[in-house]
Amino acid sequence: xxxxxxxxxxxxxxxxxxxxxxxxxxxxxxxxxxxxxxxxxxxxxxxxxxxxxxxxxxxxxxxxxxxxxxxxxxxxxxxxxxxxxxxxxxxxxxxxxxxxxxxxxxxxxxxxxxxxxxxxxxxxxxxxxxxxxxxxxxxxxxxxxxxxxxxxxxxxxxx
Amino acid sequence: xxxxxxxxxxxxxxxxxxxxxxxxxxxxxxxxxxxxxxxxxxxxxxxxxxxxxxxxxxxxxxxxxxxxxxxxxxxxxxxxxxxxxxxxxxxxxxxxxxxxxxxxxxxxxxxxxxxxxxxxxxxxxxxxxxxxxxxxxxxxxxxxxxxxxxxxxxxxxxx
Amino acid sequence: xxxxxxxxxxxxxxxxxxxxxxxxxxxxxxxxxxxxxxxxxxxxxxxxxxxxxxxxxxxxxxxxxxxxxxxxxxxxxxxxxxxxxxxxxxxxxxxxxxxxxxxxxxxxxxxxxxxxxxxxxxxxxxxxxxxxxxxxxxxxxxxxxxxxxxxxxxxxxxx
Numbered sequence: 508x509x510x511x512x513x514x515x516x517x518x519x520x521x522x523x524x525x526x527x528x529x530x531x532x533x534x535x536x537x538x539x540x541x542x543x544x545x546x547x548x549x550x551x552x553x554x555x556x557x558x559x560x561x562x563x564x565x566x567x568x569x570x571x572x573x574x575x576x577x578x579x580x581x582x583x584x585x586x587x588x589x590x591x592x593x594x595x596x597x598x599x600x601x602x603x604x605x606x607x608x609x610x611x612x613x614x615x616x617x618x619x620x621x622x623x624x625x626x627x628x629x630x631x632x633x634x635x636x637x638x639x640x641x642x643x644x645x646x647x648x649x650x651x652x653x654x655x656x657x658x659x660x661x662x663x664x665x666x
Numbered sequence: 667x668x669x670x671x672x673x674x675x676x677x678x679x680x681x682x683x684x685x686x687x688x689x690x691x692x693x694x695x696x697x698x699x700x701x702x703x704x705x706x707x708x709x710x711x712x713x714x715x716x717x718x719x720x721x722x723x724x725x726x727x728x729x730x731x732x733x734x735x736x737x738x739x740x741x742x743x744x745x746x747x748x749x750x751x752x753x754x755x756x757x758x759x760x761x762x763x764x765x766x767x768x769x770x771x772x773x774x775x776x777x778x779x780x781x782x783x784x785x786x787x788x789x790x791x792x793x794x795x796x797x798x799x800x801x802x803x804x805x806x807x808x809x810x811x812x813x814x815x816x817x818x819x820x821x822x823x824x825x
Numbered sequence: 826x827x828x829x830x831x832x833x834x835x836x837x838x839x840x841x842x843x844x845x846x847x848x849x850x851x852x853x854x855x856x857x858x859x860x861x862x863x864x865x866x867x868x869x870x871x872x873x874x875x876x877x878x879x880x881x882x883x884x885x886x887x888x889x890x891x892x893x894x895x896x897x898x899x900x901x902x903x904x905x906x907x908x909x910x911x912x913x914x915x916x917x918x919x920x921x922x923x924x925x926x927x928x929x930x931x932x933x934x935x936x937x938x939x940x941x942x943x944x945x946x947x948x949x950x951x952x953x954x955x956x957x958x959x960x961x962x963x964x965x966x967x968x969x970x971x972x973x974x975x976x977x978x979x980x981x982x983x984x
Binding site for chain 3: 791793809816
């Protein structure tokens with residue numbers, strides 16, 4: 508085992524949980540660790556482009572899932588005190604006032620530090636998300652790859 | 667430490683989180699790992715028989731908890747986009763369309779692969795769940811047993 | 826690596842999740858482990874004094890966050906079946922009936938067993954929580970310290 512590897516499963520599509528995942532990932536990468544964020548279910552939305560991408564081959568339900576899920580973290584809500592969507596912009600304002608990086612900035616930093624962003628292919632199929640809808644630099648993998656990485660890491664979190 | 671052991675605490679009683687837990691567990695078991703799912707709090711409902719079991723010795727509050735909590739994963743809702751219960755059947759439909767195993771199928775596979783399903787006895791006491799209400803092949807343990815297993819495992823997740 | 830160290834990130838401010846964290850922490854400490862609970866985001870509220878503390882230097886939004894977030898775990902709600910706040914007292918009643926320790930009791934036990942309670946300074950800044958508002962025996966640290974502790978631990982959970 509290698510004490511310089513970390514994996515995070517990002518299951519959640521909440522602003523605050525995605526922030527926690529990215530802050531831990533950036534912190535570990537800054538200390539020289541190999542970090543992987545494996546995005547699954549609602550966490551996949553972290554990797555979505557923030558504009559509409561025309562794709563074909565979605566079922567009606569997948570089309571609806573795609574419509575209703577947030578396109579990128581800018582549209583994420585809070586897991587607590589969301590107040591029908593009002594909580595997220597307030598949280599972002601306090602974060603900015605306090606000089607805390609926003610999610611897009613954290614994502615950029617993560618990329619620059621070599622944090623691997625992986626989209627779970629199985630949940631992409633379920634939710635009908637296509638590669639064209641996700642960032643171009645995303646990797647694709649399934650649970651077996653995740654487990655392979657987790658076996659080599661010494662910290663594995665599910666967020 | 668043994669790189670072939672994994673533990674998952676399933677705290678959540680959401681369809682999507684239970685799916686994530688079971689997919690990881692089945693994946694790891696398929697790779698030859700010893701996997702334990704330790705079900706606690708709402709996650710205990712994953713282990714409930716889906717029909718009413720007459721038991722005695724419940725307080726009024728425990729009786730009400732038992733009534734209101736889902737009997738088995740078939741009645742689980744989604745952690746996001748549940749739309750008052752409408753989200754779960756839609757999610758199940760997309761899963762079926764995409765050839766993804768359902769929770770009952772994942773549970774069967776997990777059993778066949780030797781994944782250990784453990785019910786947390788302390789939260790059973792709190793929620794008033796009796797052994798007769800849970801699957802017959804469930805094991806029973808407390809936090810000390812969980813910690814013993816986690817100490818021997820190299821991946822420990824809380825879902 | 827040392828099999829006698831555990832870390833828990835407590836992100837959640839829910840009664841049931843805080844209980845799970847404290848029960849695991851106390852269990853591990855009872856077995857002789859070094860345990861750290863790193864409280865961040867809503868989990869910080871576990872460490873709040875349960876009375877109003879007059880502090881200055883909060884922005885209007887931070888003042889509002891402070892007002893709306895629970896002062897200590899006694900005011901936490903449930904992550905499920907909260908029924909607009911009714912679920913938590915019912916849960917506490919069943920816990921008491923079953924002889925399960927309450928959160929304040931679990932916190933006291935944790936302290937007596939030497940569990941380290943750490944407040945995440947970055948999210949304190951965001952939410953505007955001041956040291957005067959938190960318990961006097963809390964430690965303060967950031968993500969780098971957390972990662973240092975996680976590297977030395979063999980079980981690291983995110984709750």
